[in-house]
Amino acid sequence: MPELPEVETTKRGIEPYLHNQSITKILVRQKSLRIPFNDNLKKHITHVKIKNIKRRAKYIVIDFANEYSMVIHLGMTGNLRASRQKKFLKHDHIIFYLESGNSLIFNDVRRFGLVQIYKTKGSFYLLDNNGPDPFEKKADVDYFYNRIKNSSASIKSILLNHKIISGIGNIYASEILFSTNISPLRMGRDISHTDCKKILQQSKIILNKAIKAGGTTLNDYFNAESKPGYFKIQLNVYGKEGEKCPSCESKISKITQSNRSTYFCKESQN
DNA sequence: CTAAGGACCTGTCGGC
């Protein structure tokens, strides 16, 4: 899935298609997602102008010109594409037809993603669980340090904990730690204020690079025009077990932490 | 309370 850069890229990709549009019809082919699509509310967002589209953590939020919003999460394998075609692909679960004749299609092989309509004012409960992403002002060094300074969890799993910092996924967690020379095994309580600063700086640099390049590439990621030409940013350690470390002579190791793969260099990261 | 493990679901790949 999409980590933050892919979600941001998707949001930017679909934005022009949604500008000043309204949805004329919603076709639900499969509503069983991580949370079942609440299509009983679809009447509230059809024939209503789309007011705004934004990203919050790894969620894409569309606000309508009434009191409703819709949130989309891409899970591990979700994508959104704009299309004029009438032909559907396997796993095209929800289709939003637009006035323009385009449609916005939510496709998700593993169905870990979700689409939910909700009253803007009440907000959506899962969204509220997310801490700031590294680009938000709230995610400053003091905030981060204070959140982790007593923790006995590993820094790797802390980076994946979106209640603390949102937007960092399994690929970039390894990459960020490599670029700061910090071992993924270190506990939160052993991460200094200076280390926190480095981690936040590198998070922004690495995520930004990925956004600029248009999202990382993974097998299931399509950009909003469904062109397969997604790109690949240069990864230093993720997926590179046994290969030479870019900054020393030893080899990249792969370990499991909290049931997820972590890649790092035992020599250059401490 | 915290941190680790399991679950959700489908597809692909490597080994036997």
Next chain:
DNA sequence: TGCCGACAGGTCCTTA
């Protein structure tokens, strides 16, 4: 070729 297990970008819920 075919079957089976391991693994995959996320994150919520349960267990210890």
